[in-house]
Amino acid sequence: MTKNEYLKALASSLNGHISREEVSDILRDYREFFDDGALQQEEEWQTAQRLGDPKEVAAQIVAEAYIGQAQKKPTMKNLFKAQGAVKIYSTAAFVASIPLMLAMTGLSLGMLLIFLLLTLSAILLFTGILMAASALPSSALWLAGITAAGALFAALTILLLVIMMLRRFVKWTGGLFAKVITKKRAAPPSAQEDASQYDEMEIPPIIAVQPSQQTGSPAPESTQPDPSLPDSQEVSEP
Amino acid sequence: MNTQFRKGAIEMCILALIDHRDRYGYELVQAIAVYMEINEGTVYPILRRLTQEGYVSTYLMESPHGPARKYYQATPSGKKHLESLKAEWSALAHVVGSILGGDENDQK
Structure with missing residues (x-):
């Protein structure tokens, strides 16, 4: 998986769950990671492997975001969202x-x-x-x-x-x-x-x-x- | 190892690492990966949450090698949080150590 493929996969798993600004901020972080990997003579596929399945990474980010929402505003909708998200990793x-x-x-x-x-x-x-x-x-x-x-x-x-x-x-x-x-x-x-x-x-x-x-x-x-x-x-x- | 247990430990390690000095993402992940086998992509979500909780603050700084890097820094409340996590951790480690070592068995 190349850097661009990885970032694309991450973005598509995140979109719709959290705000666009947050998605672009998150992508910025992972892009920086790839760039730093390249500085260490790492191939893009190696960096991708280190980071792990983009879907899993996205699931964890989404879960954290929903739990944050549910804590701030415990509405029925947020609760069920958080519950669904938590299921993924806990x-x-x-x-x-x-x-x-x-x-x-x-x-x-x-x-x-x-x-x-x-x-x-x-x-x-x-x-x-x-x-x-x-x-x-x-x-x-x-x-x-x-x-x-x-x-x-x-x-x-x-x-x-x-x-x-x-x-x-x-x-x-x-x-x-x-x-x-x-x-x-x-x-x-x-x-x-x-x-x-x-x-x-x-x-x-x-x-x-x-x-x-x-x-x-x-x-x-x-x-x-x-x-x-x-x-x-x-x-x-x- | 239990994932929940691991997650808590990683959170504590992240705080401890940036408590010593500010670090950027790759550096931080690298520092943890030296000691533990982790899914390195999951460090960022933890960092994001710590930032949202006010334990960590970030700033961008130009790097000599390329684009700007985001540095992570422990806030005063983050340092406090780390202290309490450390205390909890050493208390637990002490208890578990005595039980595993069998020290407590003789007394009962």
């Missing part, structure tokens, strides 16, 4: 992040299911009443209408809660994930500690957050949102 960090991802997915799916069921019940109730409306006195119709509206309102409240909780959770997970990775970097010789550190990581932050959200949001009319409270805590507990 299975341990990837494995450590799996339970968090699973818990997050489970939690959101559960809450969404409750939302869907509530909406469905509201619709069913409403249409059922409409169909029977001719046979019923108007007072019953009013009652049913109010019940249906209550159910809908509860459903919307839950949706709002889902969104709020997810945002908190993503932030919290992001912090934890970043911590696990930083620990891994900061104290590599004691990599074994990482797992225990992660186990000890208290869950309380999120549980402590929940009640305040529950009371902070507009008080739901019906008792229906309540099932969501113990439900979500169960999910987040393990």
Whole structure:
């Protein structure tokens, strides 16, 4: 592989993952390395061999960049990107992040299911009443209408809660994930500690957050949102 | 050897090498490669991260032989980081050494 082939391969693996300025800066570094190799009477293919597979080198650069992003801004997108990138070179960090991802997915799916069921019940109730409306006195119709509206309102409240909780959770997970990775970097010789550190990581932050959200949001009319409270805590507990 | 372990060791070596004096990429890679068998292309990603973390700063300097070279320099926080890494390392080396040497076995 010649110098130009190597730099081209490196650039094509980097483009799209990190900014153009960074790519050109990185290429500058590797070009300098080739030039210095030439000064030492090294053939270009020899220098290329020393550097190793450009794809692997690019993967490591990209992984570092994504982890940096996820640490600075733990959004869902950055987290998944970082997770994917980490997989390339650190299975341990990837494995450590799996339970968090699973818990997050489970939690959101559960809450969404409750939302869907509530909406469905509201619709069913409403249409059922409409169909029977001719046979019923108007007072019953009013009652049913109010019940249906209550159910809908509860459903919307839950949706709002889902969104709020997810945002908190993503932030919290992001912090934890970043911590696990930083620990891994900061104290590599004691990599074994990482797992225990992660186990000890208290869950309380999120549980402590929940009640305040529950009371902070507009008080739901019906008792229906309540099932969501113990439900979500169960999910987040393990 | 465990890659994570190696990576940490390489990071520490890089910091130690540029702590003595500023070095440019090829020189730095060469200095490490003398002692360890490494994928030499992966030194740059580590240098980039150390730079982003503020442990290392860079500057360009004309070389007598050709285009400008990028020199790497340990920042004050990099020097501090190196000190703590060194302390951790020697503590670990001490413990591992005693266990491997069997010194601890007699006491239990």
